[in-house]
Amino acid sequence: MTSEDVPPGAEGGPAGPELHRVRREFLAARGVDDDPRWAESALVTMVFADVQIDVAEEALVDAAALVRQSQESPEQLYGPPDRWASGTVESLRESGLAAFEDPMPRSLRGSVLTVFGVSAGLSALFVVHDLLSLLFGTGSGKGLTLGLAVAPLLLSTAIIILWRVHTAASRRFAFPAVVALSVLVLAACAVTTAAVIMPLGQMDPVAGRGWMVALVPLYGLIAVLLARLWPKPSVAPQPLTVPEVLAGGAVEDEQWLRRAQAALRERGDLPEKRISAALREAQDHAADHGMRLLEEFVSPEEYARSLPRDPRVTPRRLTLLYGAVALSWLGAGVLSVAESGWELNWEHGLYAVLVLLTLWVSSTYARSWRAASADAGGEA
Structure with a gap:
């Protein structure tokens, strides 16, 4: 078997030129069929950790060079592929290199497409909620109102606005100021969304409740059509003039x-x-x-x-964030119970599950925070 015998996406794996090159490098290193499979698993792990595909490819090509030199298997040299990939991801994070993809698009086009995509997901959650309400006998007989129809769109818009504000503020202000600004934006979005949804929800239904299911593919179809009709911005670099080059270097x-x-x-x-x-x-x-x-x-x-990162900062912030989310779910659950006349139903159990889940996540990050603090104290 030669390196050309390993096509992209062989054996049901992901396809792509980067994967093909990585598989080819590992097969050429020793000529053993298991080596490309190890590389494929490592590449997938790194990509799912938001590592840029070209950075992941470069790291694996370097790893293949050592395999070629030692003639040992990747498993013997590096251990399991997921463990090696996780260690490489952590090293990239500690180095501070710009090696990771931005999980949220920053362009207007990307934000709008994301809004409709998230709307489709939220509509699916609303459908699941309705089905569970019918199953447990707590559902409402009211049909689909305009308020319920536009709720996924308004909520997803609020999510993207909050994310964009947080991202922009993170570059300009200290973390406490970013948190305060995010809270203000969240409150403004919540008030605005409620001001639109509640009056529309009091109007007569425009369709039967079953039409809620149709909103899922509808929002998804809008996202697909916008993606095709709204052209992507040109990414081709424009040639720089001599004055622009000189001005760019005068920082x-x-x-x-x-x-x-x-x-x-x-x-x-x-x-x-x-x-x-x-x-x-x-x-x-x-x-x-x-x-x-x-x-x-x-x-x-x-x-x-x-600059090296401080391993205590991220787990500390996430501990406090998920703790605040847990308190928010607890408050929402108490209000829901009070509105129902203190009679419990399945929805209140869902609030309890969310509180426990977020508390568990918060405690997980708290343990990481304590461990990082202990290590920092030991080094000091």
């Missing part, structure tokens, strides 16, 4: 510091004190050598990626 220290601060905040794995201290250290170091920051540290984004 003054103040601008360099602002860009570095934004890149460090966007990482989300460093506290504000560490960011301020790192910028002061860079400024002092450049001043000691009589050089500009751009000359001493190259680009501010590259400098920001080079």
Whole structure:
């Protein structure tokens, strides 16, 4: 068997030129059929962890070179593929390199498509809720109102707006300010959504309750049609003129510091004190050598990626986030019970499950937080 005998997507695996090249490299290394399968599993694990496909390919090609040199199997050299991939992902995160895909599109086109895609998913959840209500005898006989029909669209719009605001604010403000702004945006979206849905929900039904099912493919179809009719923005780079090149290289220290601060905040794995201290250290170091920051540290984004992360920051923030979500579910559940005259039904049990689930996730991150704090204390 030769490397050309391994087509993309063989044996039901994912297809793609990157996968084909990786499989070819591993097969050429020793000529053993199991090696490409190890590489395929590792590549899939890294891609599902949001690693950019070209970065994952490069890491695996480097791994194949060692397999070729040692003539040992990838399993012997690196262990199970998922464990090696997870370790590589963690190393990439610690390095601060821009090696990960943005999970949410930042363009207007991408945001609109995501809104309709999420609307289809929320409509499916509404259908499941109705089915369970009928099953347990708590369903309403009222038909489909305009309020219920547009609820998935309004809720998904609020989700995307909140995400976009959080993403933009993360580059500009310290974490506490980002949280405060996100809470304000969430409250505004909730009030606006309720102001639209509630009056429409009091109107006469426009169709039978069963038509709720039709909203799932309808929202999905709108997303597909928009994707085909709304052209993607051109990504072809425009040629730069000589003045533009010279202007791009003339980054003054103040601008360099602002860009570095934004890149460090966007990482989300460093506290504000560490960011301020790192910028002061860079400024002092450049001043000691009589050089500009751009000359001493190259680009501010590259400098920001080079700093090691604080392993305590992310689990601490996620612990508090999921703890707050658990309290929110608890409050919503108590209000729901009160509205029903303190008579329990299956929906209240769902609130209890959500509270327990978010508390469990919060406790998981709390353990990671404690472990990272203990390691930091030991190193100190």
